[in-house]
Each structure stands twice: as structure tokens, then as C-alpha cells.
Amino acid sequence: MNNDIIARRAVTVADVARAAQVSKATAARALGGYGSVSAAVTQRVLETARRLDYRPNELARTMATGRSGTIGVIIGDIENPFFGLAVRGISDLAAEAGFDVILSNSSETLAAEQSATRVFLTKRVDGLIVAPATMHDGAHLKDALAQGCPLVLLDRDVPGLPVDVAFIDDQAAAREATDLLLASGHRRLAYITATSASDTRYYGSEQIALTTVQNRIAGFLEAATAAGLTESERQIRLGASTTTRSQAILLELLRQPDRPTAVLSSDSKIALEVFRAARALGLRVPQDLSLITFDDADWTSAVSPTVTVVSQPSYQLGHTAARMLIDRISGDTVAPRRCVLETALINRESVSVWPALHVKNRL
């Protein structure tokens, strides 16, 4: 099928230089992303390289630039669509810049993330993008920095770590979503997250290992408090990380005498479980239960009713993280940057005015 391409002599930097009408040294600089080349020339060289299907020779590149041309990415959960889209954003930018991407899935555990960091350092990646499984232990990430490996955090921060971060304003996004539920008349609101903790009940932010979740809960509580609600902490649930756990949490939550009438879900996997659990309990969305979730996952606009979401710029987060990392790999030494990208509340059909008529208040 592609034998014609394979059989062809490999395209060299000299070929690219000739076709782009620049010197070989200029082409090498543009392709390697080092030294001084104008943006226009860089663009011309990269386009020519793409057109000719130029593939850098790994060994030659490592010798010329001291780099292997590889970025290591550690994601939290390969089964969460948020990360699938973020990885596409990383990979697209990396490919443009001539870097290969290798991935590791931490399953949101610190041990796996530490192991992956060690593996990537052993494999001599040029830089790391990490969605850290916990904000409470960054020793392995500090080690990577100490070894000279550039690092960018994706989605989550590790306070005290002097690195670039690409994330959203989780607190403002959660506050905006909660405000929509409050404006619709809801007074008993639940917040559900997959983040692990020793208990499914919430006692305070020190239980939480992810800055995203801490900030979302802060936004949820801030909105609730501003609306005069005083016991909203009691309706926060942690550890909805598997179908079984999510279902147990939801059944417990929705079978309370004063059950929540609206749920804010921390990711789209949980929202799908809310959807199922509501059906299993005979609760209609949105008449009996309103729902908003973080992440505009594909299915949220295919189910009936469609689900109101906080859309995160997942692709752009990945793209931005990769951009910052490649800047660092190229020698950029500006102070750590904190890139906050915009979210959008997409109002669909899963939020209804409360109290509704003919509603199931108790189960």
C-alpha cells in the first residue's frame, strides 16, 4: 500500500533545504528548533519538510542537538475522554515541532506516576508533561527538574513546584455551574468527584489530592454560601472512581430523606453513572433530578435529555502544555508561566426549574 514511500531514498535535511531554497544550516536550525531563524523561514522549511515527508534521523539529531526528539506524557486516566483529547492536542503540536510523544497512564496513582517518571528519565525523554495524581508529593517531579528535564503540568498544579502549568479556572467554572442550579431554584445540591480519599464524605480540602478538585469544590461551596445555603459540604461525595463505587455513592445520596435535587459532576464518567443511577431509581432527568457535568464528552449531546456541561478546552490545554514544554526544551528561561484557559457553560436540557410539578421528592 505504502511500499512506494518506503522504497524511496530517505529525505535528508539537504533535500529540504534545496526545496525550501535556504542553506542547509538554516534548514537544520529550523527543523531542530534551535538557533536564530525567522518565523517566515521556519514556517517555509517546516511546510517543505512535511510536503517531502522528511523524517529526522534519530541518531543524527541526538548528536547534533543533544536531544532525542521525544516528549514523555503522564496522564491520569486513559479511559477519561478529557485526556484523550488533551493527548491529541499535545501530539499535534509535538508532530509539528518534530517530536514524538510517548505516554504513560498513572491510573491516578502516585506510585505509577513515580514509576513512569523514572522510566521516562531512563529513556532520556527531552521533557515531561504530567497531570499529577497528587499535589502532596512532587519529589519525583523535583528530581526530574534537578536532572535538567523540562516539565510542564497539565490540568493540575503542584504548589511549590516552579514550572509551567496549563489549566482552567476550576473555581470560577464550578461557581458558574452552581449558580445556574441555584438560579433554577435548587437548594439541595450535590457535588460528586472521582478523586480518591479515605472516606466518601467531605470534611475539608486537606482530604483532596488534586488542585482541580479542591478548586471546584471551593467554587461550589462559594456559590452555595453566597446563596445562603449552609450545609452544602454534607452533599459532597468523593471516590466515585469506578462504576460500582459511583453507584453506591449515588444510591446513598439519592435515597436520603432530603435528597439532592441537582448534581454537579466532576467528570463525564461520573455523569454517565448519575444518568444510569437516576434511571435505576426511577428518577427522571431533569424533572426529578437536574445534572451538570464537567467535560463536553461526546455522549452528553447524544443522550436524551442532552446534558448541560462545563466545556473544558481539553485539546487546547494539551496544545498549550506542549507549546510551553517545547519552548523550555529550546532553552526558554522565562519565569514559570501559568496559562489559564477559558471554559464555557453549555446550557442543554438537564437542568430544570425547581420545585417542579409532579416531582418525585422521595424514593
Place this chain on the structure above:
Amino acid sequence: MNNDIIARRAVTVADVARAAQVSKATAARALGGYGSVSAAVTQRVLETARRLDYRPNELARTMATGRSGTIGVIIGDIENPFFGLAVRGISDLAAEAGFDVILSNSSETLAAEQSATRVFLTKRVDGLIVAPATMHDGAHLKDALAQGCPLVLLDRDVPGLPVDVAFIDDQAAAREATDLLLASGHRRLAYITATSASDTRYYGSEQIALTTVQNRIAGFLEAATAAGLTESERQIRLGASTTTRSQAILLELLRQPDRPTAVLSSDSKIALEVFRAARALGLRVPQDLSLITFDDADWTSAVSPTVTVVSQPSYQLGHTAARMLIDRISGDTVAPRRCVLETALINRESVSVWPALHVKNRL
């Protein structure tokens, strides 16, 4: 949070040996997976290692065994839930056996797969699991084998490549699903796949680069022919790889004067687009359009109607591929194995009897 673990002295092979009450040499053999150790002792040593949170020293292990303890996995599409679950299966088995997993996403392109193979060989992985983007070019995979890197194919075969394969019987699975549609009275059936081709129309199996898709189409056509249908090839569509392309294909297909009354979808991403397109056209599932899809993705049982699926053992496919690879890494030299795992047709609500009453036959 985990500072107590971090601060502890690293657990050594000697510690594991002492706790498991075996000699250090025996513990090293069991942990390294080499030499002769009984199954019972191996199990005791591995359990002890797990309990003590033993982490092998990378350098020491490479020196002792010639291995780096890393498996490279190249998946087709990180955004397809099939691969998310397969990677979990691979990772669980690999972790048990003391291997780290690093991933690469080919986006179903040969060039990216070739690049990833080269990167993984440069990074000296101990073995490769690949879901090949095409059956027509295995030169890079043959190279890997020639360099002594064990290889297992996941989900798809490359004819002529003498390696282990973990897959399903795609032809039988597609035939069974098609038979269900035929038994419900449908006579105009469509098959839609994401696999790329120069045209969205189907002219013959030589257009198709994936054995899975070739075999599924063969099963689809076999069932249709056995039922006396003669023009089913005309209702096969290729290249539904993005939302935009899927929608264009579906609109064209469903706006035909003799539109299909049932669709068999090659993966769950396409099925979601069928669901959306049907709604956009005002077609009700299943009254106006029946649907079966490969892959029991989460959302298929949450939408209304729930979707009838061919459930693939994705997790088990990954697990089996990893098992075979680690056998090979450990020196297993039996002839290449072809592991065919069972699928299950899960009959839900998206298939209706045809012709139905009050149906939209034309748009």
C-alpha cells in the same frame, strides 16, 4: 500524603527474600522472571514484593537480566474506548509481572506507527504490542523482530508476520449481528467503518487496510448473501473517521430513495454519530432506523433507546496480548499463537421489527 512511604529506605531483593523465607538468589529469579522457580514460590515472592512495595532498581535489573522492564504499546486511537480498556488489560498484567508500559498513539496512520516503532526500539523496550494501522506494510514490524524485539499484535493481523496475535473472530461476530437485523425483517442494511480509503464507497476488500474491517465486512456480506440480498456492497461506507466525515456519510446514506433501515457500525464512536444524525434527520431509533454497533461502550447502555452491541473482550484482549508478550520476553519459543477471544451480541433496544407501522421511509 505519601511522605512516609517516600522517606522509607528502598526495599531490596534481600528484604523480599527474608520476608518470603527464600534465598536471595531464588527471590531474584522469581522477581526477574528467569531461571527455574516453582509456581508456588514465585507466587509467594511476588505477593511479598507487592506487600513490601518492592520496586526493582532499573539499572540493577537491566544488568542482571539484560532487560529494561518496559513494554511499548502502539494503539490506533486513544479516543476510542476500545483501546482505553485494552490498555488497562495490558497494564494490569504488565504491572503484575513487574513491567512498565509506555504507549504511543498512531492515530491509525502508518507513518506515526513507523515512527513510534523506531522510538520504542531506540528506547530499548523489551517488547512491543501493536494494533497495526495497516496489514499492507509490516516492514517496520519485521525490522523490530529482526532486531530481536518480541512483538504481539493486538486486535488486527498482519498476514505473513510470524508473531502472536490476540483478536476476535470478526467475521463470525459481524455475521451474527447481521443475522439479527435480517431476522427482524430488515432488507436494506448498511455497514459503516472509520477505516480510511480513497473513496467512501466499497469496491472490494483490497481497499481495506485492516484485517478486522475486512473480516467484519466479509461477515456482513456473507449473512446478507445467505439471506438472498444481492446489492449489500452498495451500502458499505468507509472513512467515517471524524464527526464531520461521519455526518456527511450518514446524510448521504440516509437520504437515498431506498435508504437503509438498519445500520451495523464498526465502532462505538461511529454509532454515536449515527445516533446524532438520525436525530438531526428526524429519524427515530429504532422505529425508523435500527442500529447495532461493535463495542459495548459506556454510553450505549445510557442512551434511550439503549443500543444493541457486539461486546468485544477489550480488557481481556489486552491482558492476553501482554501475557503472550511477556512469555516471549521470558524466552518462550513455541510457534506463533493466534488467540481468538469470544464476543457477545448484547440485544438491547435499538433493533426493531421491519416493516414497522408509521415509519419514515423517505426523508
